[in-house]
Amino acid sequence: MAxxxxxLIQPGSSLNLGIGMPTMVIERMxxxxxxxxxxxxxxxxxxxxxxxxxxxxxxINAGKExxxxxxxxxxxxxxxxxxxxxxxxxxxxxxxxxxxxxxGSLANWMVPGKKVTGMGGAMDLVHGxxxxxxxxxxxxxxxxxxxxxxCELPLTGERVVHQVVTERxxxxxxxxxxxxxxxxxxxSRDQLGIDDQWLA
Amino acid sequence: xxxxxxxxxxxxSALFDLRDGISLMSGGFGLCGIPENSIREIVRQGIxxxxxxxxxxxxxxxxxxxxxxxxxxSRATCSYVGGNxxxxxxxxAGEVETTLVPQGTFSERIRAAGMGIRAFYTPAGAxxxxxxxxxxxxxxxxxxxxxxxxxxxxxxxxxxxxxYGNLWFKETARNFSPLMAxxxxxxxxxxxxxxxxxxxxxxxxxxxxVFVQRIYQGRDYENVVEIPVYAPA
Numbered sequence: 001m002a003x004x005x006x007x008l009i010q011p012g013s014s015l016n017l018g019i020g021m022p023t024m025v026i027e028r029m030x031x032x033x034x035x036x037x038x039x040x041x042x043x044x045x046x047x048x049x050x051x052x053x054x055x056x057x058x059x060i061n062a063g064k065e066x067x068x069x070x071x072x073x074x075x076x077x078x079x080x081x082x083x084x085x086x087x088x089x090x091x092x093x094x095x096x097x098x099x100x101x102x103x104g105s106l107a108n109w110m111v112p113g114k115k116v117t118g119m120g121g122a123m124d125l126v127h128g129x130x131x132x133x134x135x136x137x138x139x140x141x142x143x144x145x146x147x148x149x150x151c152e153l154p155l156t157g158e159r160v161v162h163q164v165v166t167e168r169x170x171x172x173x174x175x176x177x178x179x180x181x182x183x184x185x186x187x188s189r190d191q192l193g194i195d196d197q198w199l200a
Numbered sequence: 201x202x203x204x205x206x207x208x209x210x211x212x213s214a215l216f217d218l219r220d221g222i223s224l225m226s227g228g229f230g231l232c233g234i235p236e237n238s239i240r241e242i243v244r245q246g247i248x249x250x251x252x253x254x255x256x257x258x259x260x261x262x263x264x265x266x267x268x269x270x271x272x273x274s275r276a277t278c279s280y281v282g283g284n285x286x287x288x289x290x291x292x293a294g295e296v297e298t299t300l301v302p303q304g305t306f307s308e309r310i311r312a313a314g315m316g317i318r319a320f321y322t323p324a325g326a327x328x329x330x331x332x333x334x335x336x337x338x339x340x341x342x343x344x345x346x347x348x349x350x351x352x353x354x355x356x357x358x359x360x361x362x363x364y365g366n367l368w369f370k371e372t373a374r375n376f377s378p379l380m381a382x383x384x385x386x387x388x389x390x391x392x393x394x395x396x397x398x399x400x401x402x403x404x405x406x407x408x409x410v411f412v413q414r415i416y417q418g419r420d421y422e423n424v425v426e427i428p429v430y431a432p433a
Binding site: 049065116157 | 292
Protein backbone atom coordinates (compact mmCIF):
# COMPACT_ATOMS: atom_id res chain seq x y z
CA MET A 1 0.00 0.00 0.00
CA ALA A 2 2.85 2.39 0.79
CA UNK A 3 4.23 1.84 -2.72
CA UNK A 4 0.79 2.44 -4.25
CA UNK A 5 0.61 5.75 -2.38
CA UNK A 6 4.13 6.69 -3.52
CA UNK A 7 3.06 6.16 -7.16
CA LEU A 8 0.33 8.80 -6.67
CA ILE A 9 2.81 11.46 -5.46
CA GLN A 10 4.35 13.65 -8.16
CA PRO A 11 8.14 14.06 -8.16
CA GLY A 12 9.32 17.30 -6.60
CA SER A 13 6.12 17.87 -4.60
CA SER A 14 5.55 18.52 -0.90
CA LEU A 15 3.82 15.84 1.14
CA ASN A 16 2.41 15.67 4.66
CA LEU A 17 2.16 12.24 6.25
CA GLY A 18 -0.37 11.52 8.99
CA ILE A 19 0.05 9.37 12.07
CA GLY A 20 -0.09 5.58 11.86
CA MET A 21 -0.12 3.72 8.57
CA PRO A 22 0.96 6.72 6.43
CA THR A 23 4.31 6.93 8.26
CA MET A 24 5.26 3.69 6.43
CA VAL A 25 5.64 5.87 3.35
CA ILE A 26 8.73 7.63 4.82
CA GLU A 27 10.96 4.59 4.67
CA ARG A 28 9.91 3.56 1.16
CA MET A 29 10.00 6.95 -0.56
CA UNK A 30 12.76 6.85 -3.22
CA UNK A 31 15.25 9.72 -2.88
CA UNK A 32 15.17 10.39 -6.63
CA UNK A 33 11.54 11.52 -6.35
CA UNK A 34 12.82 14.63 -4.50
CA UNK A 35 9.66 14.81 -2.39
CA UNK A 36 9.83 17.23 0.56
CA UNK A 37 8.09 15.53 3.45
CA UNK A 38 6.34 17.84 5.90
CA UNK A 39 5.44 16.95 9.46
CA UNK A 40 3.05 19.36 11.16
CA UNK A 41 5.01 19.54 14.41
CA UNK A 42 7.45 21.80 12.57
CA UNK A 43 9.73 20.26 9.94
CA UNK A 44 9.85 20.24 6.13
CA UNK A 45 12.39 17.83 4.68
CA UNK A 46 11.98 14.64 6.72
CA UNK A 47 14.56 12.21 5.42
CA UNK A 48 14.22 8.89 7.22
CA UNK A 49 15.21 7.25 10.49
CA UNK A 50 18.25 7.86 12.71
CA UNK A 51 20.77 5.34 13.99
CA UNK A 52 20.88 4.73 17.75
CA UNK A 53 24.08 6.81 17.91
CA UNK A 54 22.64 9.75 15.94
CA UNK A 55 19.14 9.87 17.49
CA UNK A 56 17.97 13.28 18.76
CA UNK A 57 15.16 13.68 21.32
CA UNK A 58 14.29 17.03 19.71
CA UNK A 59 13.84 15.62 16.18
CA ILE A 60 10.50 13.83 15.82
CA ASN A 61 7.52 13.58 13.49
CA ALA A 62 3.84 14.17 14.26
CA GLY A 63 3.62 10.57 15.54
CA LYS A 64 6.37 11.43 18.09
CA GLU A 65 8.67 8.94 16.35
CA UNK A 66 12.34 9.76 15.85
CA UNK A 67 13.32 10.92 12.35
CA UNK A 68 16.18 12.55 10.49
CA UNK A 69 16.08 15.76 8.48
CA UNK A 70 17.74 15.82 5.04
CA UNK A 71 19.62 18.47 3.09
CA UNK A 72 17.39 21.47 2.44
CA UNK A 73 15.22 20.80 5.49
CA UNK A 74 13.79 23.59 7.65
CA UNK A 75 12.30 23.88 11.14
CA UNK A 76 9.53 26.27 12.21
CA UNK A 77 6.84 26.84 14.81
CA UNK A 78 3.36 25.28 14.73
CA UNK A 79 1.56 28.37 13.41
CA UNK A 80 3.88 28.60 10.41
CA UNK A 81 3.55 24.86 9.93
CA UNK A 82 -0.24 25.06 9.75
CA UNK A 83 0.04 28.18 7.61
CA UNK A 84 1.83 25.98 5.06
CA UNK A 85 -1.08 23.58 5.25
CA UNK A 86 -4.04 26.00 5.45
CA UNK A 87 -2.47 28.34 2.92
CA UNK A 88 -2.42 25.62 0.27
CA UNK A 89 1.37 25.27 0.05
CA UNK A 90 1.42 21.51 0.68
CA UNK A 91 0.67 19.46 -2.45
CA UNK A 92 -0.37 16.14 -0.92
CA UNK A 93 -1.40 14.78 2.44
CA UNK A 94 -1.85 11.14 3.35
CA UNK A 95 -4.10 10.45 6.33
CA UNK A 96 -5.32 7.35 8.09
CA UNK A 97 -9.06 6.81 8.49
CA UNK A 98 -11.85 4.88 10.17
CA UNK A 99 -14.50 5.63 7.52
CA UNK A 100 -14.59 7.40 4.15
CA UNK A 101 -17.88 7.92 2.36
CA UNK A 102 -18.88 8.28 -1.29
CA UNK A 103 -19.00 12.08 -0.92
CA GLY A 104 -15.39 12.20 0.24
CA SER A 105 -16.20 12.85 3.88
CA LEU A 106 -13.72 11.40 6.36
CA ALA A 107 -14.03 10.19 9.97
CA ASN A 108 -10.82 9.45 11.84
CA TRP A 109 -10.73 11.00 15.31
CA MET A 110 -13.31 9.47 17.64
CA VAL A 111 -15.73 6.62 18.28
CA PRO A 112 -18.47 8.01 20.56
CA GLY A 113 -18.44 6.40 24.00
CA LYS A 114 -15.48 4.19 23.13
CA LYS A 115 -12.41 5.96 21.96
CA VAL A 116 -11.22 9.54 21.63
CA THR A 117 -7.82 10.27 20.16
CA GLY A 118 -8.50 13.86 19.19
CA MET A 119 -8.28 15.30 15.72
CA GLY A 120 -4.70 16.58 15.99
CA GLY A 121 -3.94 18.32 12.71
CA ALA A 122 -6.28 16.25 10.53
CA MET A 123 -9.13 18.79 10.37
CA ASP A 124 -6.71 21.45 9.11
CA LEU A 125 -4.97 19.11 6.69
CA VAL A 126 -8.14 18.00 4.90
CA HIS A 127 -8.97 21.63 4.04
CA GLY A 128 -5.44 22.75 3.22
CA UNK A 129 -3.55 20.16 1.20
CA UNK A 130 -4.22 20.30 -2.55
CA UNK A 131 -4.71 16.52 -2.76
CA UNK A 132 -6.05 14.55 0.20
CA UNK A 133 -5.30 10.83 0.10
CA UNK A 134 -6.70 8.47 2.74
CA UNK A 135 -4.80 5.25 3.35
CA UNK A 136 -6.60 2.56 5.33
CA UNK A 137 -7.33 -1.15 5.53
CA UNK A 138 -10.37 -1.97 3.39
CA UNK A 139 -12.26 -3.76 6.19
CA UNK A 140 -12.48 -3.21 9.96
CA UNK A 141 -11.51 -5.98 12.40
CA UNK A 142 -15.24 -6.78 12.59
CA UNK A 143 -15.24 -7.25 8.80
CA UNK A 144 -17.14 -4.06 7.94
CA UNK A 145 -16.09 -2.19 4.80
CA UNK A 146 -14.65 1.23 5.70
CA UNK A 147 -15.67 2.70 2.34
CA UNK A 148 -19.27 3.55 3.16
CA UNK A 149 -22.26 5.30 1.60
CA UNK A 150 -22.49 7.82 4.47
CA CYS A 151 -20.08 8.19 7.43
CA GLU A 152 -21.65 7.25 10.74
CA LEU A 153 -18.76 8.35 12.98
CA PRO A 154 -18.12 12.03 13.81
CA LEU A 155 -16.57 13.72 10.78
CA THR A 156 -13.06 15.07 10.41
CA GLY A 157 -14.13 16.94 7.28
CA GLU A 158 -17.04 17.07 4.87
CA ARG A 159 -16.39 16.34 1.13
CA VAL A 160 -12.63 16.70 1.45
CA VAL A 161 -11.06 13.41 0.29
CA HIS A 162 -9.78 13.04 -3.27
CA GLN A 163 -8.38 9.51 -3.27
CA VAL A 164 -8.59 6.38 -1.15
CA VAL A 165 -5.92 3.67 -1.08
CA THR A 166 -6.61 0.26 0.49
CA GLU A 167 -5.04 -3.17 0.06
CA ARG A 168 -7.84 -3.89 -2.44
CA UNK A 169 -7.33 -0.92 -4.73
CA UNK A 170 -7.18 2.79 -5.45
CA UNK A 171 -10.41 4.80 -5.64
CA UNK A 172 -11.14 8.40 -6.46
CA UNK A 173 -14.15 10.12 -4.97
CA UNK A 174 -16.55 12.32 -6.90
CA UNK A 175 -20.19 12.58 -7.97
CA UNK A 176 -21.27 10.60 -4.94
CA UNK A 177 -19.45 7.47 -6.05
CA UNK A 178 -16.19 5.59 -5.52
CA UNK A 179 -14.49 5.41 -8.90
CA UNK A 180 -12.20 2.41 -9.26
CA UNK A 181 -8.81 3.66 -10.47
CA UNK A 182 -6.96 0.45 -9.87
CA UNK A 183 -7.73 -2.97 -8.36
CA UNK A 184 -5.08 -4.94 -6.49
CA UNK A 185 -3.96 -8.14 -8.26
CA UNK A 186 -6.56 -10.88 -7.93
CA UNK A 187 -9.26 -8.56 -6.57
CA SER A 188 -12.55 -8.24 -8.45
CA ARG A 189 -15.23 -5.55 -8.26
CA ASP A 190 -17.60 -7.78 -6.25
CA GLN A 191 -14.96 -8.30 -3.53
CA LEU A 192 -14.92 -4.64 -2.53
CA GLY A 193 -17.87 -4.73 -0.13
CA ILE A 194 -19.25 -1.55 -1.70
CA ASP A 195 -22.85 -1.39 -2.92
CA ASP A 196 -22.74 -1.49 -6.74
CA GLN A 197 -24.75 1.73 -7.10
CA TRP A 198 -21.93 3.63 -5.35
CA LEU A 199 -19.20 2.16 -7.56
CA ALA A 200 -18.04 3.64 -10.85
CA UNK B 201 25.93 35.75 34.87
CA UNK B 202 25.05 39.42 35.20
CA UNK B 203 22.06 40.24 37.32
CA UNK B 204 19.16 41.16 35.02
CA UNK B 205 15.58 41.85 36.06
CA UNK B 206 14.28 38.96 33.93
CA UNK B 207 16.78 36.38 35.13
CA UNK B 208 15.71 34.08 37.95
CA UNK B 209 17.77 31.53 39.84
CA UNK B 210 15.53 28.51 39.30
CA UNK B 211 11.98 27.26 38.73
CA UNK B 212 10.94 27.92 42.31
CA SER B 213 11.87 31.61 42.25
CA ALA B 214 10.55 32.13 38.70
CA LEU B 215 7.14 30.61 39.53
CA PHE B 216 6.65 32.43 42.85
CA ASP B 217 3.17 33.80 42.12
CA LEU B 218 1.17 30.83 40.80
CA ARG B 219 -2.20 30.22 42.44
CA ASP B 220 -5.19 27.91 42.25
CA GLY B 221 -7.43 28.44 39.23
CA ILE B 222 -4.83 29.87 36.81
CA SER B 223 -4.79 29.20 33.08
CA LEU B 224 -1.44 27.72 32.09
CA MET B 225 0.00 27.20 28.62
CA SER B 226 2.80 24.71 28.22
CA GLY B 227 4.95 24.26 25.12
CA GLY B 228 5.90 20.86 23.76
CA PHE B 229 4.71 18.32 21.20
CA GLY B 230 4.29 15.05 23.06
CA LEU B 231 7.37 15.15 25.27
CA CYS B 232 9.51 17.06 22.75
CA GLY B 233 10.49 20.49 24.05
CA ILE B 234 8.52 20.36 27.32
CA PRO B 235 9.48 22.66 30.23
CA GLU B 236 10.57 19.90 32.60
CA ASN B 237 11.75 22.10 35.47
CA SER B 238 8.63 24.27 35.57
CA ILE B 239 6.35 21.22 35.46
CA ARG B 240 8.25 19.59 38.35
CA GLU B 241 7.94 22.81 40.34
CA ILE B 242 4.16 23.01 39.75
CA VAL B 243 3.84 19.39 40.89
CA ARG B 244 5.78 20.36 44.04
CA GLN B 245 3.63 23.43 44.70
CA GLY B 246 0.46 21.38 44.33
CA ILE B 247 -1.68 24.27 43.06
CA UNK B 248 -5.08 23.04 41.83
CA UNK B 249 -7.95 23.80 39.48
CA UNK B 250 -5.54 24.59 36.61
CA UNK B 251 -6.83 25.21 33.10
CA UNK B 252 -4.06 23.54 31.11
CA UNK B 253 -3.56 24.60 27.48
CA UNK B 254 -1.13 22.35 25.66
CA UNK B 255 -1.21 20.20 22.53
CA UNK B 256 -1.16 16.88 24.40
CA UNK B 257 -1.38 17.71 28.18
CA UNK B 258 1.60 15.42 28.66
CA UNK B 259 2.12 11.98 27.18
CA UNK B 260 3.04 8.48 28.29
CA UNK B 261 2.57 9.46 31.97
CA UNK B 262 5.16 12.23 31.75
CA UNK B 263 5.18 16.00 31.33
CA UNK B 264 1.84 17.60 32.24
CA UNK B 265 0.48 14.08 32.85
CA UNK B 266 2.26 14.38 36.23
CA UNK B 267 -0.17 17.19 37.08
CA UNK B 268 -3.09 15.01 35.91
CA UNK B 269 -1.95 12.20 38.22
CA UNK B 270 -2.15 14.62 41.15
CA UNK B 271 -5.57 15.91 39.99
CA UNK B 272 -4.23 19.46 39.68
CA UNK B 273 -5.91 20.04 36.30
CA SER B 274 -9.66 20.65 36.08
CA ARG B 275 -9.87 21.94 32.50
CA ALA B 276 -7.84 21.03 29.43
CA THR B 277 -7.64 22.60 25.97
CA CYS B 278 -5.67 20.48 23.51
CA SER B 279 -5.75 18.85 20.06
CA TYR B 280 -4.71 15.28 20.72
CA VAL B 281 -5.41 12.79 23.50
CA GLY B 282 -3.97 9.60 21.94
CA GLY B 283 -0.92 8.40 23.89
CA ASN B 284 -2.10 10.12 27.08
CA UNK B 285 -4.13 7.54 29.07
CA UNK B 286 -4.21 9.80 32.17
CA UNK B 287 -6.11 12.46 30.24
CA UNK B 288 -8.35 10.03 28.36
CA UNK B 289 -9.48 8.40 31.65
CA UNK B 290 -10.10 11.68 33.49
CA UNK B 291 -11.85 13.10 30.43
CA UNK B 292 -14.20 10.12 30.04
CA ALA B 293 -14.84 10.13 33.83
CA GLY B 294 -15.81 13.81 33.62
CA GLU B 295 -13.03 14.85 36.03
CA VAL B 296 -11.29 17.07 33.48
CA GLU B 297 -13.45 19.24 31.26
CA THR B 298 -11.70 18.84 27.93
CA THR B 299 -12.01 20.99 24.82
CA LEU B 300 -10.50 19.46 21.69
CA VAL B 301 -9.34 21.99 19.11
CA PRO B 302 -7.96 21.23 15.62
CA GLN B 303 -4.20 21.69 15.89
CA GLY B 304 -3.92 24.43 13.27
CA THR B 305 -6.78 26.33 14.89
CA PHE B 306 -5.15 25.77 18.29
CA SER B 307 -1.81 27.22 17.19
CA GLU B 308 -3.45 30.09 15.27
CA ARG B 309 -5.69 31.03 18.22
CA ILE B 310 -2.59 31.23 20.42
CA ARG B 311 -0.71 33.21 17.78
CA ALA B 312 -3.71 35.55 17.40
CA ALA B 313 -3.71 36.24 21.14
CA GLY B 314 -0.03 37.17 21.00
CA MET B 315 -0.41 39.23 17.81
CA GLY B 316 -3.48 41.23 18.81
CA ILE B 317 -5.79 39.62 16.22
CA ARG B 318 -9.34 39.66 17.61
CA ALA B 319 -10.79 36.74 15.65
CA PHE B 320 -10.42 34.81 12.39
CA TYR B 321 -12.35 32.44 10.11
CA THR B 322 -10.98 29.02 9.21
CA PRO B 323 -12.41 26.07 7.27
CA ALA B 324 -10.94 23.54 9.74
CA GLY B 325 -13.78 21.81 11.56
CA ALA B 326 -16.62 23.11 9.37
CA UNK B 327 -19.39 20.52 9.16
CA UNK B 328 -18.06 18.67 12.25
CA UNK B 329 -18.69 18.65 16.01
CA UNK B 330 -16.09 21.43 16.30
CA UNK B 331 -18.47 23.87 14.56
CA UNK B 332 -21.31 23.36 17.07
CA UNK B 333 -22.43 26.66 18.59
CA UNK B 334 -20.03 28.71 16.47
CA UNK B 335 -20.69 31.31 13.80
CA UNK B 336 -20.26 29.82 10.32
CA UNK B 337 -19.74 32.05 7.29
CA UNK B 338 -19.44 31.10 3.64
CA UNK B 339 -16.28 32.28 1.86
CA UNK B 340 -14.92 29.95 -0.85
CA UNK B 341 -16.29 27.28 1.51
CA UNK B 342 -17.93 27.33 4.95
CA UNK B 343 -15.61 28.70 7.66
CA UNK B 344 -15.87 28.89 11.44
CA UNK B 345 -15.28 32.01 13.53
CA UNK B 346 -12.54 31.34 16.07
CA UNK B 347 -11.27 33.57 18.90
CA UNK B 348 -7.81 34.08 20.42
CA UNK B 349 -6.54 31.84 23.20
CA UNK B 350 -4.41 33.41 25.93
CA UNK B 351 -3.32 32.34 29.41
CA UNK B 352 -2.24 33.77 32.76
CA UNK B 353 1.11 31.98 32.51
CA UNK B 354 3.06 30.29 29.73
CA UNK B 355 5.81 27.86 30.68
CA UNK B 356 8.18 27.04 27.85
CA UNK B 357 11.61 25.62 27.23
CA UNK B 358 14.27 26.74 24.76
CA UNK B 359 17.70 25.36 23.97
CA UNK B 360 19.40 28.74 24.37
CA UNK B 361 18.28 32.04 25.82
CA UNK B 362 20.08 35.24 26.73
CA UNK B 363 19.54 37.53 29.71
CA TYR B 364 17.06 39.68 27.75
CA GLY B 365 15.00 36.58 26.88
CA ASN B 366 15.98 36.22 23.22
CA LEU B 367 15.44 32.54 22.42
CA TRP B 368 16.81 29.89 20.10
CA PHE B 369 15.10 26.50 19.74
CA LYS B 370 16.58 23.20 18.63
CA GLU B 371 15.08 21.20 15.73
CA THR B 372 11.39 20.34 16.23
CA ALA B 373 11.41 21.40 19.91
CA ARG B 374 10.14 24.84 18.83
CA ASN B 375 6.52 23.77 18.06
CA PHE B 376 4.02 25.85 20.12
CA SER B 377 6.58 27.45 22.45
CA PRO B 378 7.24 30.84 20.79
CA LEU B 379 3.49 31.29 20.20
CA MET B 380 2.68 30.53 23.83
CA ALA B 381 5.36 32.92 25.06
CA UNK B 382 3.59 35.63 23.05
CA UNK B 383 0.12 34.68 24.32
CA UNK B 384 0.94 34.21 28.00
CA UNK B 385 0.53 37.26 30.27
CA UNK B 386 3.64 36.04 32.07
CA UNK B 387 5.99 33.92 29.95
CA UNK B 388 8.39 31.88 32.07
CA UNK B 389 11.19 30.34 30.03
CA UNK B 390 13.68 27.69 31.08
CA UNK B 391 16.75 27.04 28.95
CA UNK B 392 19.42 24.40 28.53
CA UNK B 393 21.95 27.22 28.17
CA UNK B 394 21.56 30.70 29.62
CA UNK B 395 23.99 32.95 27.71
CA UNK B 396 25.12 36.58 27.70
CA UNK B 397 23.67 39.19 25.34
CA UNK B 398 25.17 38.85 21.87
CA UNK B 399 25.90 35.16 22.10
CA UNK B 400 22.85 34.36 19.99
CA UNK B 401 23.46 36.18 16.67
CA UNK B 402 20.63 38.66 16.04
CA UNK B 403 19.73 36.93 12.76
CA UNK B 404 19.28 33.64 14.57
CA UNK B 405 16.91 34.79 17.31
CA UNK B 406 13.72 32.70 16.93
CA UNK B 407 11.74 34.68 19.51
CA UNK B 408 12.73 38.24 20.49
CA UNK B 409 13.04 38.78 24.24
CA VAL B 410 10.29 41.39 24.36
CA PHE B 411 7.83 38.48 24.61
CA VAL B 412 9.59 36.94 27.61
CA GLN B 413 9.05 38.09 31.20
CA ARG B 414 11.18 35.58 33.15
CA ILE B 415 14.04 33.26 32.25
CA TYR B 416 16.13 30.76 34.20
CA GLN B 417 18.76 28.11 33.69
CA GLY B 418 17.11 24.67 33.81
CA ARG B 419 18.75 21.54 35.18
CA ASP B 420 18.56 17.74 35.22
CA TYR B 421 16.88 17.43 31.81
CA GLU B 422 15.61 13.96 30.93
CA ASN B 423 14.91 14.81 27.25
CA VAL B 424 13.06 11.54 26.82
CA VAL B 425 12.93 9.91 23.38
CA GLU B 426 9.28 8.96 23.41
CA ILE B 427 9.04 6.59 20.43
CA PRO B 428 12.47 5.57 19.14
CA VAL B 429 12.36 4.27 15.55
CA TYR B 430 15.72 3.50 13.96
CA ALA B 431 16.98 2.94 10.44
CA PRO B 432 17.46 -0.74 9.57
CA ALA B 433 20.98 -1.76 10.57
